Amino acid sequence: MSNHNDPFTAAQREGLYRAIFERRDVRSQFLPEPIPDDVLGRILKAAHHAPSVGFMQPWDFIVIDSLAVRKRVLASFNEENEKAADQYTGRRKDTYRSLKLQGILESPMNLCITCDRTRGGPHVLGRNSIVEMDLFSTCLAVQNLWLAARAEGIGVGWVSILDQQVLSDILQLPEHVYPLAYLCLGYVSEFLGQPELQTRGWRSRLPLEELVHGNGWGGSLEQETLLAQLKQR
Known part of the structure; x- marks a missing residue:
């Protein structure tokens, strides 16, 4: 039994995201x-x-x-x-x-x-x-x-x-x-x-980068690294 404060291993994280994306x-x-x-x-x-x-x-x-x-x-x-x-x-x-x-x-x-x-x-x-x-x-x-x-x-x-x-x-x-x-x-x-x-x-999946706003509806994101991540398919 793992300690509840232990970080997830890479394999555990991968399993979680796999369940999310393959549901x-x-x-x-x-x-x-x-x-x-x-x-x-x-x-x-x-x-x-x-x-x-x-x-x-x-x-x-x-x-x-x-x-x-x-x-x-x-x-x-x-x-x-x-x-x-x-x-x-x-x-x-x-x-x-x-x-x-x-x-x-x-x-x-x-x-x-x-x-x-x-x-x-x-x-x-x-x-x-x-x-x-x-x-x-x-x-x-x-x-x-x-x-x-x-x-x-x-x-x-x-x-x-x-x-x-x-x-x-x-x-x-x-x-x-x-x-x-x-x-x-x-x-x-x-x-x-x-x-x-x-x-x-x-229907098609909507582009995530069009659905994330910064500091209010329609606000642009200043985090360029985050924006690039959102655009990844």
């Missing part, structure tokens, strides 16, 4: 092989060690392997996906309909990460000014889980095309619990070299 939103590459309990336990533990405002830890994790439950979620997705498709016209609509946007049944398990908006009581340290900090904290748990899953060779896909109230009803959530992230998890045949939406021409 993908998986939809089409799931394998039926189940996730072993010890691996799932490590991933959930990583999620549970995310930072949270006031240390409120607002998350819960609903493990879903029931085919009946997943079919109900898929029905909600299909209904909402039709509504989303109607927002586009022409070739863009055709491209949208061709995209695979969920792996609810293909993945061996689904996971819903929820946010208990009452946890910690009415006055949570650090949440008085920005009440959404509990939601932001739960997003950090999602990211922790996603990176840990990638390190374990497990793909994750976030299904965002869902009616949250319908999902809450399916999962029998209390009124104060918000279903923040519905995820598909499983081993995959491959991790794509770049995000699928980028490969399909839906």
